[in-house]
Amino acid sequence: MKKFFSSILVAGLLLSVGVNSTFAAGGASGPKTYNSVGKIGAVIMNPYGIAPLTAIITTGGYHLENVSVLVKGKGEKGIDIKYNVSNSKILQHGGIPIFGLYPDYINKIEVIYTKFMPGNQKSEKVNETYSIYAPPITTYGSGTSQKTFLPKAEVIIPASDKVKNNLYLMNHLSSILPNAGQVVWNHPVGGALEWDYESYVWMIDTNGDIRWQLDVSKLRDPYDIRKKGNLMGFDQTKDGNLLWGQGQTYKKYDLMGRKIFDRMLPRSYIDFSHHTEETVKDTYLLRVANSDMKRKDGKNVRTVRDVIIELDKEGNVIDEWKLSDILDPYRDNNILAMDQGAVCLNIDASKAGQTVSKEDLEDNSMPFGDVAGVGPGRNWAHVNSVNYDPYDDSIIISSRHQSAVIKITRDKKIKWILGSPEGWSEEFQKYLLKPIDKDGKEIICEANGSKCPGYLNDKGGFDYSWTQHTAYVIPEKSNGHIRRVSTFDNGDSRGMEQPALVSMKYSRAVEYEIDEKNMTVKQVWEFGKERGLQWYSPITSVTEYQPKTDTMMVYSATAGMGDLVAFRKRKAELTPYLHEFAYGTTTPELEIKMVDGNIIGYRALVVDYKLAFE
Structure with a gap:
């Protein structure tokens, strides 16, 4: 009887170790999400697959309000792209939509928002800057009559x-x-x-x-x-x-x-x-x-x-x-x-x-x-x-x-x-x-x-x-x-x-x-x-x-x-x-x-x- 219970105990321990090993190898994450690079969630580039100069900064599970975005112009004479983001757009995209990135460039993006912990009325106003690299432009061309990817x-x-x-x-x-x-x-x-x-x-x-x-x-x-x-x-x-x-x-x-x-x-x-x-x-x-x-x-x-x-x-x-x-x-x-x-x-x-x-x-x-x-x-x-x-x-x-x-x-x-x-x-x-x-x-x-x-x-x-x-x-x-x-x-x-x-x-x-x-x-x-x-x-x-x-x-x-x-x-x-x-x-x-x-x-x-x- 002792041997039987010991076998069950060992099997349980092995199963427990197996599950933990699976987590470590990249299986179910448990109560974790992707690592953030700021105070909320991760950055997803080209989130819908057809607009490569866009990104989303995910909410990280927080509730966000009063969101504004500033994609800073390149150099001294660069044109800033600045816009506010409605609450409905945050919910639609699961985060802050980033639009207007320069290709093949490390863009500086300033985001301002108020974040709430779900179920908690306590809020924090955040102003942070992200550095986001966007890839070069690629197009399908003739190979013979074009000099650049786009005019x-x-x-x-x-x-x-x-x-x-x-x-x-x-x-x-x-x-x-x-x-x-x-x-x-x-x-x-x-x-x-x-x-x-x-x-x-x-x-x-x-x-x-x-x-x-x-x-x-x-x-x-x-x-x-x-x-x-x-x-x-x-x-x-x-x-x-x-x-x-x-x-x-x-x-x-x-x-x-x-x-x-x-x-x-x-x-x-x-x-x-x-x-x-x-x-x-x-x-x-x-x-x-x-x-x-x-x-x-x-x-x-x-x-x-x-x-x-x-x-x-x-x-x-x-x-x-x-x-x-x-x-x-x-x-x-x-x-x-x-x-x-x-x-x-x-x-x-x-x-x-x-x-x-x-x-x-x-x-x-x-x-x-x-x-x-x-x-x-x-x-x-x-x-x-x-x-x-x-x-x-x-x-x-x-x-x-x-x-x-x-x-x-x-x-x-x-x-x-x-x-x-x-x-x-x-x-x-x-x-x-x-x-x-x-x-x-x-x-x-x-x-x-x-x-x-x-x-x-x-x-x-x-x-x-x-x-x-x-x-x-x-x-x-x-x-x-x-x-x-x-x-x-x-x-x-x-x-x-x-x-x-x-x-x-x-x-x-x-x-x-x-x-x-x-x-x-x-x-x-x-x-x-x-x-x-x-x-x-x-x-x-x-x-x-x-x-x-x-x-x-x-x-x-x-x-x-x-x-x-x-x-x-x-x-x-x-x-x-x-x-x-x-x-x-x-x-x-x-x-x-x-x-x-x-x-x-x-x-x-x-x-x-x-x-x-x-």
Whole structure:
């Protein structure tokens, strides 16, 4: 009996030793957590896997309140990033979110907080500084045409106090990688599935320093239809998060990289690109295309960049604007005048300066798909932005291939067309805005209405926008039926022609005043013509009013591409320009030149990072 009890005792002791040994070897930790480097918890780098310049300082089990973060600027002139963190964000992330780290650098972060021991009213106010190293930037590149991992930002005109603390999300793309554009749609044909490039998304401060990056490799897979496509159309929503689309999906993530949703497009639609937007009604506008449309000739096709949809927060379709039923998909004047070497991101130096013929457009053998052509199933509209106007519950679209900014009502009626009158059939004539000068006198544009004084006069003046991008209403500067609208006038097909010399091309940032009752348009601001070919962006780019700073942000995103032949032969490099202007002026509050990247700029977006945390 003694021997039996002794055996049990020995076994118990051995089991006890075994359990303790397991703890020591890295098993269950017991009442312990990771070692802290400060007065609360551990530091977790890149907590959600796609934003490597972020971190979380965990709570360590304490309750935290009154939290503020200061990521100190690099060197004497570095830009501080400072924000408060709400209690709900502390609970969401399990700690203090750290945003805005410099890559390949030991960052100094000052955090201030009040900590409570759970169940104990006693608190301690803490002010401590962390040293956190963030890794270098890594991107997927061509290996042959790039000089750096991302374009370098050279500050030409330092930021004024008005815009000094701005942060800019940069969205670029590369079309020359061998894993791009390998798949097309079938059953039926058409669409733009092959529009699938490597994307580059990062943020810079006004010193040009990188402060955030999105690891696109975690989102794009060229061998998976669901994960193909360009990351485009970034919009910061009212809650501070980022909304964008990618091919067959649209997504919402926070600035820490946490996924809020990643959804497939509704099944009636395909090929998101260019633009997403959250409206004041808490709905989403997306520019998409039809997945299966019956043409009048009985053919079924997938359409190209000619449908707008509105979704609720749960992803349900509220409304659609099928533009081939609203506009004239066979108006070809502007398409005939466009430089076929640069059709949005489809760059072909062998066609630089060439136009397409009317016979080509009308040829029955012309393919369906992502080709500049007429009729549903081809790229006749190329809508690159859609903007909600709450004044009358309508949308404003930018149609590149019609060189027209168009307002369309909720009941799918055209309200006005801002563009050359040339080529619009009789039923659309009543919607065309009449240009007037500052005194209200009518402006006469020559050659069927396409050659306006601003085109013919070296000093500028009124002109329509040509192959434009980003047509946005400015509610803060509008008053009832008098609406202010900004756009980036790229300038291809200006005057409904190609100039005699490449050097004659130019782009503009423009603001118009539209009187919707009297159907007139007045040009009230422009910048860019004086910069000439150097500043010319044949494709992409953005002009957008910033209410927080009362400035106009402009990104000439493909400056340097004006001479396409030289660009493709690597004798010219992309040098996009980022500007901020005090409203109504043409003297920059900031000018940054992007160099050495040689990837195609798409847009820039001012990001208010405080919205994401406070």
